[in-house]
Amino acid sequence: xxxxxxxxxxxxxxxxxxxxxxxxxxxxxxxxxxxxxxxxxxxxxxxxxxxxxxxxxxxxxxxxxxxxxxxxxxxxxxxxxxxxxxxxxxxxxxxxxxxxxxxxxxxxxxxxxxxxxxxxxxxxxxxxxxxxxxxxxxxxxxxxxxxxxxxxxxxxxxxxxxxxxxxxxxxxxxxxxxxxxxxxxxxxxxxxxxxxxxxxxxxxxxxxxxxxxxxxxxxxxxxxxxxxxxxxxxxxxxxxxxxxxxxxxxxxxxxxxxxxxxxxxxxxxxxxxxxxxxxxxxxxxxxxxxxxxxxxxxxxxxxxxxxxxxxxxxxxxxxxxxxxxxxxxxxxxxxxxxxxxxxxxxxxxxxxxxxxxxxxxxxxxxxxxxxxxxxxxxxxxxxxxxxxxxxxxxxxxxxxxxxxxxxxxxxxxxxxxxxxxxxxxxxxxxxxxxxxxxxxxxxxxxxxxxxxxxxxxxxxxxxxxxxxxxxxxxxxxxxxxxxxxxxxxxxxxxxxxxxxxxxxxxxxxxxxxxxxxxxxxxxxxxxxxxxxxxxxxxx
Amino acid sequence: xxxxxxxxxxxxxxxxxxxxxxxxxxxxxxxxxxxxxxxxxxxxxxxxxxxxxxxxxxxxxxxxxxxxxxxxxxxxxxxxxxxxxxxxxxxxxxxxxxxxxxxxxxxxxxxxxxxxxxxxxxxxxxxxxxxxxxxxxxxxxxxxxxxxxxxxxxxxxxxxxxxxxxxxxxxxxxxxxxxxxxxxxxxxxxxxxxxxxxxxxxxxxxxxxxxxxxxxxxxxxxxxxxxxxxxxxxxxxxxxxxxxxxxxxxxxxxxxxxxxxxxxxxxxxxxxxxxxxxxxxxxxxxxxxxxxxxxxxxxxxxxxx
Numbered sequence: 001x002x003x004x005x006x007x008x009x010x011x012x013x014x015x016x017x018x019x020x021x022x023x024x025x026x027x028x029x030x031x032x033x034x035x036x037x038x039x040x041x042x043x044x045x046x047x048x049x050x051x052x053x054x055x056x057x058x059x060x061x062x063x064x065x066x067x068x069x070x071x072x073x074x075x076x077x078x079x080x081x082x083x084x085x086x087x088x089x090x091x092x093x094x095x096x097x098x099x100x101x102x103x104x105x106x107x108x109x110x111x112x113x114x115x116x117x118x119x120x121x122x123x124x125x126x127x128x129x130x131x132x133x134x135x136x137x138x139x140x141x142x143x144x145x146x147x148x149x150x151x152x153x154x155x156x157x158x159x160x161x162x163x164x165x166x167x168x169x170x171x172x173x174x175x176x177x178x179x180x181x182x183x184x185x186x187x188x189x190x191x192x193x194x195x196x197x198x199x200x201x202x203x204x205x206x207x208x209x210x211x212x213x214x215x216x217x218x219x220x221x222x223x224x225x226x227x228x229x230x231x232x233x234x235x236x237x238x239x240x241x242x243x244x245x246x247x248x249x250x251x252x253x254x255x256x257x258x259x260x261x262x263x264x265x266x267x268x269x270x271x272x273x274x275x276x277x278x279x280x281x282x283x284x285x286x287x288x289x290x291x292x293x294x295x296x297x298x299x300x301x302x303x304x305x306x307x308x309x310x311x312x313x314x315x316x317x318x319x320x321x322x323x324x325x326x327x328x329x330x331x332x333x334x335x336x337x338x339x340x341x342x343x344x345x346x347x348x349x350x351x352x353x354x355x356x357x358x359x360x361x362x363x364x365x366x367x368x369x370x371x372x373x374x375x376x377x378x379x380x381x382x383x384x385x386x387x388x389x390x391x392x393x394x395x396x397x398x399x400x401x402x403x404x405x406x407x408x409x410x411x412x413x414x415x416x417x418x419x420x421x422x423x424x425x426x427x428x429x430x431x432x433x434x435x436x437x438x439x440x441x442x443x444x445x446x447x448x449x450x451x452x453x454x455x456x457x458x459x460x461x462x463x464x465x466x467x468x469x470x471x472x473x474x475x476x477x478x479x480x481x482x483x484x485x486x487x488x489x490x491x492x493x494x495x496x497x498x499x500x501x502x503x504x505x506x507x508x509x510x511x512x513x514x515x516x517x518x519x520x521x522x523x524x525x526x527x528x529x530x531x532x533x534x535x536x537x538x539x
Numbered sequence: 540x541x542x543x544x545x546x547x548x549x550x551x552x553x554x555x556x557x558x559x560x561x562x563x564x565x566x567x568x569x570x571x572x573x574x575x576x577x578x579x580x581x582x583x584x585x586x587x588x589x590x591x592x593x594x595x596x597x598x599x600x601x602x603x604x605x606x607x608x609x610x611x612x613x614x615x616x617x618x619x620x621x622x623x624x625x626x627x628x629x630x631x632x633x634x635x636x637x638x639x640x641x642x643x644x645x646x647x648x649x650x651x652x653x654x655x656x657x658x659x660x661x662x663x664x665x666x667x668x669x670x671x672x673x674x675x676x677x678x679x680x681x682x683x684x685x686x687x688x689x690x691x692x693x694x695x696x697x698x699x700x701x702x703x704x705x706x707x708x709x710x711x712x713x714x715x716x717x718x719x720x721x722x723x724x725x726x727x728x729x730x731x732x733x734x735x736x737x738x739x740x741x742x743x744x745x746x747x748x749x750x751x752x753x754x755x756x757x758x759x760x761x762x763x764x765x766x767x768x769x770x771x772x773x774x775x776x777x778x779x780x781x782x783x784x785x786x787x788x789x790x791x792x793x794x795x796x797x798x799x800x801x802x803x804x805x806x807x808x809x810x811x812x813x814x815x816x817x818x819x820x821x822x823x824x825x826x827x828x829x830x831x832x833x834x835x836x837x838x839x840x841x842x843x844x
Contacts, residue, residue, distance in 0.1 A: 048622045050622065129587075130588035132574075149583065228794060230705060265704075425571055426570040427570070462579075
């Protein structure tokens with residue numbers, strides 16, 4: 001009775017399991033044609049590739065592949081032309097006039113026009129789309145917020161104008177000297193309006209226009225194939241204006257979430273570039289394959305957030321004492337391991353030439369003095385403090401190291417609590433925490449990103465801290481049209497942060513990944529954007 | 540028998556309704572929602588997003604709306620993947636999990652039954668010790684250890700297969716072997732236990748006394764009774780194996796439903812959580828029914844009641 005089913009199972013096993021590799025594997029490199037293919041580990045499965053809907057980093061990679069904005073950044077962080085071949089800024093810094101190149105084309109051959117940009121921004125500001133990055137537009141552009149809130153119905157009354165197909169005029173609410181850098185964010189990228197209209201219209205959020213069979217983009221690559229959770233294949237665009245400089249024929253994006261799986265795929269040649277490196281393997285790679293390890297600075301800060309309304313962090317002396325009592329050098333050397341820079345200020349080093357003048361330093365004697373002054377000599381009587389972090393081995397290790405330093409240096413006991421990501425984020429945004437691990441990565445390259453954060457009532461401040469003087473300075477910085485004056489204001493703001501210490505800076509991030517020696521010219525910017533134009537692969 | 544099946548199927552409806560209701564409300568009461576993210580969404584943007592997905596309606600209204608669309612077979616749009624519906628995601632991922640599950644099940648049965656029967660008929664010999672030890676190791680070694688070990692050996696050291704992925708037929712070998720081995724271990728232990736119990740029964744002695752060959756005794760008479768514990772185990776095991784294994788799918792980068800089942804809860808993708816729970820629940824209920832039918836068929840002492 002049982003023999004027959006068994007035979008069927010054996011046959012099935014042989015059929016599926018015993019086959020040899022005859023199909024052409026997108027990953028196996030068995031393609032005989034001399035095509036240059038780059039295999040890239042892209043982290044999580046992307047939500048979508050609609051720039052007005054998505055929010056994540058894997059999505060940003062894909063959008064930089066399939067789309068292009070008005071301007072771009074070279075590896076040295078200079079603004080270079082994108083769809084706009086040149087632009088003029090009015091003397092008051094309020095009006096930006098972009099002159100679009102005549103050879104900018106969509107992947108179906110249509111020209112990219114100023115009207116495409118205007119209609120794209122209109123779509124992004126349509127409340128029905130629910131774009132999470134709509135604020136990037138309505139925080140800066142005249143009339144955009146009113147349109148978003150339904151106070152004006154006519155989009156022509158906003159600061160987005162297309163006087164002719166090659167000219168786009170954007171009028172701002174106030175000068176935003178970082179606007180061109182901010183425009184490298186995909187929130188400013190255009191969508192192909194006829195395609196969006198064809199598949200559900202301009203006022204629907206979830207439509208099929210981004211499926212490979214429908215998608216039309218204007219970037220250096222076109223979307224050829226998308227197998228969810230398996231692979232996204234990007235093929236060199238035949239219509240991209242700068243196609244002569246695009247060297248790689250095909251980029252295969254693999255959505256691999258586990259760093260260990262990525263590393264194994266790298267070892268077998270299934271990946272040329274990984275998204276990250278397992279920390280436990282970093283030292284081994286550095287020793288045995290230094291040519292494959294790539295560590296780049298990353299504009300982000302790892303910090304602990306105080307809730308300044310909860311005891312004992314309502315006392316600035318306690319906040320400062322904890323900040324002064326940890327050994328950040330040892331932490332980055334022995335715990336985090338990826339060449340992170342210890343943070344003694346609030347802005348990553350050398351951000352567009354901004355260097356923090358006001359920094360603090362580890363000072364154990366001063367920390368103990370502050371704690372005694374606050375009424376906790378040698379930590380005696382220090383209330384129960386719970387440090388909340390999201391469940392991840394790296395955060396746990398860091399928290400344990402710091403917990404030990406505070407215990408040893410100040411006699412203060414901190415309890416560690418971990419929560420799953422959304423529970424932890426919910427606790428943060430509802431300010432239902434006492435002390436919390438946090439991080440912040442810049443959306444675009446400008447110190448403004450790290451100052452804007454601590455404005456009173458900013459949706460991401462979450463410390464309950466605020467300072468009218470700080471807010472006033474932030475607004476005056478925005479109305480300053482040159483960087484030296486603006487940066488001088490930021491220095492004063494940073495001094496306030498050091499004195500008040502609403503958060504505890506720990507280190508500035510880096511980005512470690514494995515890159516095969518066959519990949520050449522792979523550059524990243526400090527926010528880990530890169531144009532695939534510069535990259536090449538050798539067989 | 541038909542009456543029995545019909546009655547059980549009718550009982551399924553209230554059970555599923557309870558599961559759907561409990562899941563619907565439990566996931567809503569968990570802290571954090573689909574739009575809770577590191578970068579806070581501004582209040583006006585959040586309002587618009589909630590309006591788009593109908594989350595601004597009273598909860599009971601959302602529940603009734605969901606049941607209404609469920610009756611039409613519509614599991615709703617995914618929150619995490621805006622351009623895909625839950626029906627599409629399940630349609631894409633279920634076949635992969637089925638393939639992974641069926642091959643692994645085949646591996647589990649072939650390996651497990653062979654080891655279990657061998658161990659039982661060669662009881663207390665070195666063969667029994669080897670088979671039982673292998674089964675014990677299989678139970679003790681978790682998939683997240685066995686999987687990477689197999690990858691290290693066959694993908695990295697020998698270079699015979701890819702380290703991960705689900706692109707070519709040969710990519711099925713390591714994940715199916717990993718998942719199959721774990722279940723094979725359970726099958727082997729249950730088979731051995733069941734067989735030993737049956738081999739001591741009077742009717743086996745009678746069969747031997749009547750001169751039946753050992754092969755005939757084992758395969759014709761003993762195996763049928765000896766498999767009863769395995770069959771009970773296989774019901775839930777098949778449901779688990781078919782809806783995929785989160786760990787295996789993550790380690791080997793397999794686009795199956797197991798990952799969606801777990802990740803949807805982390806993402807608070809309400810509709811995808813419900814869709815996968817409904818599917819999983821239906822599979823478990825259905826397979827338990829099949830197991831009950833098969834058990835009556837295998838064991839004449841049982842009756843449909």
